[in-house]
Amino acid sequence: MSTEDAVDTSRASVKTYVPAYQKTQWKEHADDLGMSQSEFVRTMVQAGRRGFGASPEEIENAPKGDSGTTDRTDTTAQQATNGAELGERVIALLQREGTLSWEDLVEALTDDIEERLDDTMAELQDESKVRYSGRHGGYTLSEDR
Known part of the structure; x- marks a missing residue:
């Protein structure tokens, strides 16, 4: 998608259900990073998309929320996208164990x-x-x- 294409940047709600302990962990992690839960989940989903085939250009050109993207969320997303390395470690663990x-x-x-x-x-x-x-x-x- 080129940056010249018209993009709908209006907000839409997404609802999901997770175990209570996971929500608590996400809230604590978001608080540690100084992020709202919504910002945290958006950042982690976008970071995770890289591991599921979304191209870097697709991620980079995705519309930003009203708050935009900060250095903090960019750093968090970059840390989270070390998924290839993490994925390799998970596979090695499962092969071994x-x-x-x-x-x-x-x-x-x-x-x-x-x-x-x-x-x-x-x-x-x-x-x-x-x-x-x-x-x-x-x-x-x-x-x-």
């Missing part, structure tokens, strides 16, 4: 991020970019950064 429940998949995939985060935090502390502050109850940027 056979059938896995949703919870087992999540656990297997998040274990990796915990290890990577631990290594990254150790590196950042070695480089004096971040430090752990017991007084503040967590990690903080180093003052001499």
Whole structure:
């Protein structure tokens, strides 16, 4: 679709049903990102479309909502579109382990991020970019950064 084509940018409602725990997770993630639930779901759907055959041009030229697209949502979408890598990891897990429940998949995939985060935090502390502050109850940027 070229940007010269007339596009209907009026809003339309989409309704779906998800388990309550999933809605809670989505709300928490949206809150963490400073996004509304609608903005979060729109961003994740658009990001996911890349993994289902929508071309980058189709995604890029899709009409934006009233709020447009911010750097934050672009970054979130980019992170979410690492689906090819994630998809490869899921396939490798299933080939190695056979059938896995949703919870087992999540656990297997998040274990990796915990290890990577631990290594990254150790590196950042070695480089004096971040430090752990017991007084503040967590990690903080180093003052001499």
